[in-house]
Amino acid sequence: MEKQHKLEKVLGDIFSEKLLENLVEHGRIVQIEENTQVISRGDEIKEIPIVLSGTAKVVRTDNKGEEHILFYLNEKEACTATFSICASTKTSEIDFIMETDGELLLYPVKLMDNLTKEFPSWRYYVCRNYNKRMKEFLDTMDSVVFMKMDQRILKYLTKASKALNTKLITITHQEIANDLSTSRVVVSRLLKQLEHEGKIKLYRNRIELLF
DNA sequence: ACATTAAGTGATT
DNA sequence: AATCACTTAATGT
Numbered sequence A: 001m002e003k004q005h006k007l008e009k010v011l012g013d014i015f016s017e018k019l020l021e022n023l024v025e026h027g028r029i030v031q032i033e034e035n036t037q038v039i040s041r042g043d044e045i046k047e048i049p050i051v052l053s054g055t056a057k058v059v060r061t062d063n064k065g066e067e068h069i070l071f072y073l074n075e076k077e078a079c080t081a082t083f084s085i086c087a088s089t090k091t092s093e094i095d096f097i098m099e100t101d102g103e104l105l106l107y108p109v110k111l112m113d114n115l116t117k118e119f120p121s122w123r124y125y126v127c128r129n130y131n132k133r134m135k136e137f138l139d140t141m142d143s144v145v146f147m148k149m150d151q152r153i154l155k156y157l158t159k160a161s162k163a164l165n166t167k168l169i170t171i172t173h174q175e176i177a178n179d180l181s182t183s184r185v186v187v188s189r190l191l192k193q194l195e196h197e198g199k200i201k202l203y204r205n206r207i208e209l210l211f
Numbered sequence B: 001a002c003a004t005t006a007a008g009t010g011a012t013t
Numbered sequence C: 001a002a003t004c005a006c007t008t009a010a011t012g013t
Helices: A002-011 A017-026 A080-087 A109-118 A120-164 A173-179 A184-196
Strands: A028-032 A037-039 A047-053 A056-061 A067-073 A095-098 A102-108 A168-170 A200-203 A206-209
Touching: A002 A017, A002 A047, A017 A102, A017 A109, A047 A109, A102 A109, A109 A120, A120 A168, A120 A173, A120 A184, A120 A206, A173 A184, A184 A200
Parallel strands: none
Antiparallel strands: A028 A102, A037 A095, A047 A102, A056 A067, A056 A095, A168 A206, A200 A206
16 A cells, blocks of 8 residues: 555656556566666566656667666656567667666556556656657757767868868858858857867958968 | 948857 | 847948
């Protein structure tokens, strides 16, 4: 019965009562110590973990044994990667490690289909989880692209400089933006950055290369 | 002096 | 990175 209270306290505001009942009936709560590996790659997944307290990290380990953190899971969060497993494979693609002491609710994979069918609040929960992960993914995409844009601008300027055989290029930020299919604001910012790095000098309608 | 266009900035998504 | 909204600086008439 204490189990029920625990679940209600953590998940009560996002899950319906019936869903909570179901979770109480079929799931089990386990205490996990810090730095415990709960799931390893290749493990057969019989239960999916939902973090009740503490923090877990989901990690992908590559051939060299280097671990790459995919994301962290805090209270109320479940591992999205394990959701997709229910639909297809039964083995884990990732490592699941508790970063801190905490509690997990383990729920049998077998019964997950029913949850999806029966409980709207569960579907909503799963969606939210996916959404969050997707957002994180997009963010990293952004920063990757960002890293490359200043390189592109630099290359563009070098090329222009060679073609026109001058270090003083007559061009507007807008024109560069058009050619690199980005916005003028972005070009201005990156050019400013390059200027601070001492690679170029900016004037109106002109850019001087200092290398 | 006034209008127009280029460039810079902060905040938000 | 993109977009918006707004400011500031440079130029042309």
